[in-house]
Amino acid sequence: MKDKIEEEHNHSQIFGKKTELYFAVLCGVFLLIGFLIEKLGIFPTSVSLSSYIISYFFGGYFITIEAYKKIIKGGFDIDFLMIAAAAGAAYINSWAEGALLLFLFSLGHALEHYAMNKAKKSIEALGKLSPKTALIKKRGKLEEISIKDLRINDVIVVKPNSKIAADGVIIKGNSSINQAPITGESIPVDKTSITTIDNLPEFNEIDKHHVVYTGTINGDNSIDVLVLKLSEDSTVSRLIKMVSEVETQKSPTQRLTKKFEKWYVPVVIIVVFLLCFAYLIIDENFNDSLYRAITVLVAASPCALAISTPSAVLSGVARAAQKGVLIKGGKALEDLGEITTIAFDKTGTLTEGKPKLTNVIPLNHFDEIEFVQLVLEVESLSNHPLAKAIAKDIKSQYKIEVENKASNVNAIQGKGIRATYNQKEAFIGNVKLMESANINVDEFVISKMEHLLENGHTVMIVALKKQIIGLISVMDTPRKTAKSTLKRLKEIGIKHMIMLTGDHQNVGNAIAKQIGLTEAKGNLLPEDKVEAIKSLLQRDGKIAMVGDGVNDAPAMALSTVSVAMGAAGSDVALETADVALMSDKIENLPFVIGLSRQSKRIIKQNIWISLGVVVLLVPVTILGLTNIGLAVAFHEGSTIVVVINALRLLRFKNELSFN
Template sequence: MEKLKLEIRLLFGSEIDSADACIERMISLLKTKSGIESAHLSVSPTGQPGTVCIHFDPAVVSASEVRDAALKSGASLDATYVHLLRTGQAMHARRASAIEANLGRVGGVLEAVVSPDGTIRLEFDRRQTDEATIDQLLRSWTKGTEELKQHSHSSGANTTDHRSQDEMGHDHAHGGVFGEKTELIFAILCGILLLIGWLIETFTNLNEWIPLGLYISAYAFGGYYTVAEAFAKILAGKFEIDFLMIVAAAGAGALGAWAEGALLLFLFSIGHALEGYAMGRAKRAIEALSELAPKTARVRRNGTEQEIAVDDLIVGDIVIIKPDERVPADGFVIAGESSINQAPITGESVPVDKRPVDDIDAAASDSDSLPPEHRAFAGTINQSGSLEVQVTKLTSENTLARVLTMVSEAETRVSPTQKFTKQFERYFVPTVIAGVVLLLFAPLVLEEKFSQSFYRAMAVLVASSPCALAIATPSAVLSGVARAARGGILIKGGGPLESLGSLDAIAFDKTGTLTEGEPKVTDIRTAEGIDESELLRIVVAVEDLSKHPLAKAVVRDGKRRLRDREPRSLAEIPVATDLKSITGRGIQATVGGEVVHIGKDDLFNEVDGPKVPDSVREIVESLEENGRTTMIVRRGDRYLGVVGLMDTPREASKRTIARLRELGIKRMIMISGDNQKVADAVAKEVGLDEARGDLMPADKVNEIKRLQSEGGVAMVGDGVNDAPAMASASVGIAMGAAGSDVALETADVALMADNLDHLPLAIGLSRATRRIIRQNLWISLGMVVFLVPATILGLNIGPAVALHEGSTLVVVFNALRLLAYRE
């Protein structure tokens, strides 16, 4: 049995989410081909996400045939399914539910999720409908949905619509003659008409038709949007909260209790309007991110400076940023020195010093691996001196744009609690209706008039409506995600937000996470009869072919030692070729016709040639006792010696671990590919409970799975080398995600700054969000539990409505407290 791995992007011609439903569709298609045993989503050892691993029998089908089948499957799906993301004005949860229900009824729509913040994510089959039809329906339902992003498999790219608000429609989600305030104004008019009618009825002897006319007018204004939403849901086959309110109001009118019915609609509609306002606050916290980047950029082209729109910037442009100006695009510094306030993107409180790169061409070829002192991100603020930055990403692809898109997508990722509440409502509302019908038959067993039973039934109908429950979780998730984004933390939806808040175990990668990730060569120990210069030249020649962090450290420090020892020896560094990586063990290359091996002692038990001599092994053991990472070097059959490196723990590691313990994290573990002694030394220094060393990439995954089976674990890494382990954890947390496409795509939670200090904020905010969700559920369900028996025992509709709508507002404003969360 052989296997073949293909990148999703190669198969679909576009960069899609690894969780996309089309991945499962393609896997199902592949399994139908003879000779293909299985196919599954996988992650490569290098951490590249989004690959499909296909296991096949080479005796039945060839690798090229498997590849062709995969490409054809991808192309077929590419031409069939379209994914859209739209964003518009914030709305209340019941309105979002109505739009979601309507979208679900459209032929060809396979999935639709509508968030109260106005974000709409949907997938449709282009054989049954098209984008123009979808957009037309959305405009008719929302009156103000503008396009943020289009993701179509066939497009091969992400595009942004730059149409103006006037072209797209600029009204509130409820629109109307008064624009975005129409619903609020209608609710106020309902209240005014109700008050005037009640005053006339109570204190004057005017014709009874006058107050009745005012009450009916109050019904019209207060029930306008509620009826519209209830009707939309009924057409979709859903009987929800709005329907219950309309029935109760109609019942009150039928009994002649017009004032109480109008009061019900007034409180319900004013609650709607205030809820929409509150959700709008959370929405604006996210929209503020989009305003960070400037609209224009000062660019040098053909030797002259000119000001152009940031959307017209291309990769390779040189932009000039004066003091106190915002950086217009992602790139690296080529001239000037300054400090940049990166707080808007990474949440770092202290400005980061910037200086030019040494080699512009080398930086342009691998900009993602540049250290922080060279990189600049769109939306950050230049402080003191002027800078010249070479653009590395288009406006639609830069870090800020990706964060905005992912935050918006996060709002449509339904959390476990939201799923529960939707299921609860699905069964609860019909149960309420059935109970109310039974109450109508109370005169058969009680000595009371039908009008009394009917009134009681309507009061129970109001009391039983789970309005607060509908908004309890979405409001908390929206506020939590918005607050996290403001702090330089990207949380991809309610699922990771809730999961992270419930975990009490965290696993950390060592290199680059708990440590600086910039190891230094501390020891050069030669074997007997070997000159140090020979060892250094061979090591530098071979490691110069690798991009591994340890290899870069060896080349940097090795050249410095050679320069200090004998400057001309730098010119004597030989040429190495044929680099091969031996996963988790080391590397090999050819120098002067001889094979050179560099790596752990385990490597030399697997390759041909003499085993490690006792004298060299003693050197290794001595260095490892002192917390060094070691590399044994062998050229041909000769052992040249050992290189010792040390990666010092980050300053933030110890205080972060201590803070996490205060937050209630009970178990913290380090998993590392380094030897056990080095792992133990670092773990002890930073205050971890335990360390697991000598782990291959597959071993890290197995370790995470084992921890998962013991109750769940979050995995913190850099999002690249740790991607397989992060994908196996309950929640994957990537550090230093700013500018890293891989980290942004693979992680459930992305810390934009390369700083562990932000981890406690993510954990604390997740726990606070989970706590508020629980509070909201208790408030919403508790009010229903209180009001139902109270109304059965005689509580009037008026007080029931006041308490009912009051609980809804309490739930929303309780969730908004998360926007002000401080660690």
């Protein structure tokens, strides 16, 4: 793939990356000029001929290069056949027909190659995840060095709100780490320092509460990290490797096309060559045999076949763009229509991607307004992302403001916060925080918490004066349109809808139940998502993956068709994806699947039309029952038919209304 990208880049020096497209357009322009001059009849024949020759140059330039590269490797394909047909048409003075062949074919060629650098861009975008330098601690002093110079067992210092430069284990300090770039978790994870670094187990076996990854973002506290993996072995590097590996794999469609070309083109060449010597067997001269052979070559040239798919793809892509959906090429457009299984990322795809206050439960007859006022006062003094989300939602839902009744807020890493509220000691956090403060957590409270936890909520206990006064919970809530979208997908034949998430299994199960998913898989790292996709591919043959984050890139690249949420999607997801919902509306997914199915049907129709004309024309021309003019008329007529058929896609609305 990389070599192919470089080849295309080297061919595109005259007008930049769009040179091939410009050449195809210029071929059409000079074809039109030559045709008009010829029909007007007021200029010498040499003028129209010159225009046709220029058209030949622009239309045949890139096709000839491709054909030459295949020939020197011992292969003949449709590129060669098109050049041979155009040359034959020129030999028998049918310049306009030859130029038209080259124009239509070169236009399809140019559109096909336009997105060839997608794999390279996705890998470059992944590389930007990792910071370029790290602060290393040596002999009590800090020194900034390139991450390439980091060594295992170096100690790096990660300042607040900065990216972590290496995979490793925290040996000093505690902090909340935003792991969304790697695991896709919607809520930052509390990390603590490991008690001892003696006899450390393998990296993957270390308690995840002590481990940090390259490219993740530190919270408000400074931490010291012992480097356990070099940059080339880091999590980000693995992502890059996985994306590059799956991006270079050829699709089944490509392999099928290659098989077809291997037998079709040589057969046509052999038949045309033999027909040149028909005069040895039948009663005609050499010129008549040559004319017959060239007529067969024109009839057999797969112009309509070559344009049948690109024309449908172009129409389908254009219609999708009108609806704010970017489809990157024909493979995605064709494959999406055959999908019956879709895997979804959770955070930012099926959910809003932001924690929301979901439950306020005062206990022991505590007044609800006074309860939420206490929570607001205490949480508003914390910088923790969850605390900020809780404070924001309380203000919005209860229409109250901070009255500065809280003070002396102290964050206790991994447990919660302690503060003074109205001169009384208050606590908000988990069971461990309550136990450390000698606050009794009875069975009733535990039961309430377990019910919320089972439904995917993150739960916190609120206590005042050593007494529990209530519970609050937060959750990454589903998108408003998620449930109706999944229902529509089920109606149009999507049988399996699976969620793959880095969040806890309970969270995944709760979201799945709310919106109607068939299955949810939680606690997944990027490599786990890749394994899940491999398993689904083995079971169902083809699968679409819908995601928005960097951590989804390897799984998306491995899937048959990858779909990125546009506005919320990372650069990597967008570059890796075959389809991007640019307006960030997941409800456009059923539309694009319906469009894909209709595109697939039209592509099949076009192929049958184009092959039918070839099957009809070739025997007729071999038997000498028609001349080259009639052959070209039928040949180009089939091209017009397949293009008109493809243009029907521009009025596609949905699968039920299309006719």
